[in-house]
Amino acid sequence: MLGIVLCGGQSLRMGTDKGLLDHQNKIWAQVAAEKLASLNLPVKFSVNPSQQEVYAAYLGKGQLIIDDTLLDVRGPLLGVLSVHLSNPEEDLFLLACDMLLMEIRLMEKLIKLFKPDDNFESYIFSQDSRQEPLCGIYKAKGLKKIVRLLQTNALARHSMKCVLSNLRICETTLESQDYKYFGNFNSKEDIKGTSPDNTPKL
Template identity: 70%
Template sequence: MLGIVLCGGQSLRMGTDKGLLNHDDKLWAQAAADKLESLDLPVKFSVNPLQQLTYSGYFGNQQLIVDNTSLDLRGPLLGALSAHLSNNEEDLFLLACDILLMETRLLEKLIHSAKADGTFDAYIFTKDGQQEPLCGIYKSEGLKKIIFMLQNNALTKHSMKYVLGNLRVSEIAVEDHDYHYFGNFNSQEEIKRVS
């Protein structure tokens, strides 16, 4: 399994690259990577082509997976499928860099779930009945199904939730006291609330 930190978003509401923001003297991208590495996973950073030069300065080119421009996609799905195509036999543990407060113990729940029952294509959390697709394990076989759908013009929507609707998904309900760990930060005002 390979840990993938999703950093390739446009960060339009934030106004600056979220993965390169600092929290507790650490880049957001590095903080997410540290959590995945604590699970004994090798980690790579999913970036868009405009970010490649800057991120290589921080992490080195070998640690980057640059969006595959041959895929007619945008958003997190582009990052996920680009990572899959460059490591097509690896299961992927995706974690968005802006899920800043995520705790390792919650990530461990997904690992245990995947090890206990490997029959699903994806392992994710749900909060208030809504899927949380940007913190989850995606098996290589499931990602191959999505690539096949894409190649055959059967992927009519490109959202991660639509993708999950086409996979066999194991869901873990987030307990009420853990809700705030799943918040993603999109603006400076939201960051100030946790600073």
């Protein structure tokens, strides 16, 4: 299994590349990587072509997996499928770089649930029936299925929620006190703790 830090978003609301923002003297991408590494996983960073040069300066070119521009997909799914196609036999543990509050103990829960030979194709959390796709495990066999659906124009939408609807999921319900760890920091207001959705302050 590979740990994958998703850094390839456009960061439009933030106005600057979120993965390169500083938190406790580390860039956000490194914070996420250390959490994945604590699970004894090798870690790679999913980035888009425009990010390649600056991320290579921080992390080393060999640590990066660049979005495949031949894929007619947008959003996180482009990064996920690009990683899958370059490592087709690897299961992936995804973590978005802007989920800064994520706790390792929650990630460990998914690792403990994971069984290489069971029928599940993804392991995720949900809160109030809302799935959390950007901190989760995706098996190679499930991602192969998604590629086939994409190739045959049978994937209705290119959202991660649509991806999950096509996979056999092991879904774990979050306790209410753990909801805050799944907040995404999308803007400067989120960081300051003044967002309308009450994203916790850093």
